[in-house]
Amino acid sequence: MKVKRKFFEKNDLKYTLMTVLTFVVFLMLWQVLAMNNLIVGEYTPSPSEVLEAFIFKIYNVGPDGNLLITNILTSLQISMSGFVLAVIIGVPLGLLMGWYRLLDRFVRPIFEIIRPIPAVSWIPLMIVWIGVGTEAKAVIIFLTAFIPCVLNSYTGIRQTSQALINVAKVYGASNFYTFLHVGVPSTVPMIFAGMRIALASSWSCLVAAEMLAASAGLGYMINMGRNFGRADVVVLGMIIIGFIGYIFTTVFTVIEKIVVRGGTI
Amino acid sequence: MADKVKIKVDHLTKRFGDLLVLDDISFEVKKGEFICVVGPTGCGKTTFLNLLTRIYQPSSGELYIDEEPADPKKHNISFAFQEPSAMPWLTVEENLEFGLKIKKIPKEERKKRVDRILKLLGMENLRNAYPKQLSVSEEQRVIIGRAFSTYPDLLLMDEPYGQMDIKMRFYLEDEVLKLWKEFGSTVIFITHNIEEAIYLAERVLILSNKPAKIKENLEINLSRPRDVTSEEFIELRKYVTDQIKWW
Incomplete structure (x- = not known):
């Protein structure tokens, strides 16, 4: 061994x-x-120029008016609030739709219409409805992350093995008990796959969301970099978005390994 | 008390649309009896079992346990399925506890029963293993242990050893007899393996071709442990084989 x-x-x-x-x-x-x-x-910066921009942005607010850490934290706050909201609403909705046929028939027509609409196309409406603050950006992120959360939970719970459902039924379990103790745990790997897609898309939607009259954030920093002709700042923003996305994926994989018991089904 | 009727199947009929699968099946099972059901391939054995568990509802007829219509919520029914049905996210111990939790058995009692089953199965060292870490036969043994753990009124088994090789089958057949004697459960065991049926059963129900009827109700009066090479055993095996021949 x-x-x-x-x-x-x-x-x-x-x-x-x-x-x-x-x-x-x-x-x-x-x-x-x-x-x-x-x-x-x-106009294409070299890696060493990007590194210089990185060091510069740690201590200086130019050209966008914020320190790098402020931009990172602002973006994290927006994307996390959108993502967490999407998980809290999307996962249970997908699970319930997948298990209870009546709810499925009721919700799915609307869901199927909303599903193909790109999240960014909601931006003008969001400005009218809730302005240009953090909430509006979080809602855009929410709309991006919500779809994979619902879809994966829905598909996952519908694939629950009939044999496992029958085990609970024969023991006299109620439909809700079977949902909670067989349906949901057997869907956990699929829920995680959905959350992983949701996290990636919510993070990558950040730049678009921060086009909504932001005053801080990585997307905002990229926009300002473009306005001031600072390609090094643009590329730095892109790399940081990619790097944080990578950290997310790594942390998520670790959490998944802890939560998904007994390996993938 | 030993002759008390535990299960009564009364004119059970099942149709899927125009297709008649089970035709007016009636029989009784005494408390603590071990019955095997055999029949030609595709005759409706699994449908028959699914009716008994109430996974399907009968088109007509009824199943009674202790003179009351069977109800999984009220009666203590267990099922060992043909396909792997251990919950992949639960450990061996938690899988054995699964039915006990649904039946709301107190924690202390649950632990006592799980320990007893694990000891009988000789799987104490695999207590915390997940199904994925077990071999196919070990997983099937957990499923059978789980079926016995609720001390069922009626235990239904649908070819639980269908996927095992012959050596493992012999071993597991002895194990299921050990569990049956230990717990005194009433067992209905479905199999397509005639040798297995005669080795295990006190009584063999032979079903006819679809639509399935009871063709014969055959008492097996061989002493235990049974010898599959003995003359009487081979004779019985030949007889049952002739009965299920449809060609």
């Missing part, structure tokens, strides 16, 4: 090194191309 473990450790190290190598090669290539103006002319 020990030999096996060592084998895996060796492989783990190999894969980690490969990942690091990808970044190194990518950054080197980028640096060389940017230094020689080989990408799209002089």
Whole structure:
């Protein structure tokens, strides 16, 4: 058994090194191309310029008027409130729709109409309804994250094995008990998959949401960077959005491993 | 007391649209009896069992447990399914407790019963394992243990060893007999394996081709442990095989 473990450790190290190598090669290539103006002319910043912008933004508010940390925290607050709201409303709604046929028939027609509408197309209406504050942005994020939360929970619970449902039925369990103790736990891996998609799309929708007359946030920082011709700030914003998205995914994977008991069904 | 009728199946009929699957089936099962049901492939054995568990409702007729129409909420019915049906997110211990929690058995008693089953199955060391970590036969044993854990009035088993190899089958058949004797449950066991039916049962119900009727109600008076190579055993096996031949 020990030999096996060592084998895996060796492989783990190999894969980690490969990942690091990808970044190194990518950054080197980028640096060389940017230094020689080989990408799209002089407006493309090199990695070293982005790094300089990063250090600059830690202590300075220019050009957008906020420190980098303020922008990050503002964006996190908006996207998290939208995401959490989507999970709180979307997951139970999907589960209940998937289990109770009557509710499904009642809600689904409206849901199917709303589903294909891109979240950003709600922006003008949001401005009219609730203005341009944090709430409006959070609602845009909510609309993006809500759909995968509902869809995955719905599909997941409908795929609950009939044999498992029958086990509970034969023991005399009520429909609600079966829903809670068989339907919901068997759907947990699918719920997590939905939440993962929701988290990624809510984070990537940030720039669009922050076009709503924001005064801080990573999307706002990117917009300001564009207005002031600061490509380095634009790219820095993009990289930070990507990096935080990556952290989200990693943290989520860890939580999923703890919560999903007994492995994937 | 030993001859008390526990289960009464009274003119049970099931139709799916125009298709008549079960035709007027009536029989009685005594308390603590072990009955095997055999029949030609596709004759409606599983439908028959699903009627007994109330997963399906009969087109006509009724099933009585202790002279009352069977009701999973009132009566203590257990089912060991053919397909893997251990809850993947629960440990072996929690799976064994699953039915007990629905039946609202107090925690202390639950623990006592689970310990007893685990000991009988010899699976104490797998108490905290998840089904995914078990072999197919181990998972099936958990399902059978779970079925016995509620001390059921009626235990229904639908080819629970269908996917096992012959060696494992022999071992598990002895194990189910051990559990049956220990708990004194009334068992209806469905199988397509005639040897298995004669090895296990006190009585074998032979069903006819679809629409299924009871073709014969055969007492098995062989002493236990039964020897599958003995002359009487082979004779009985041959006899039952002839009865279910549809060709």
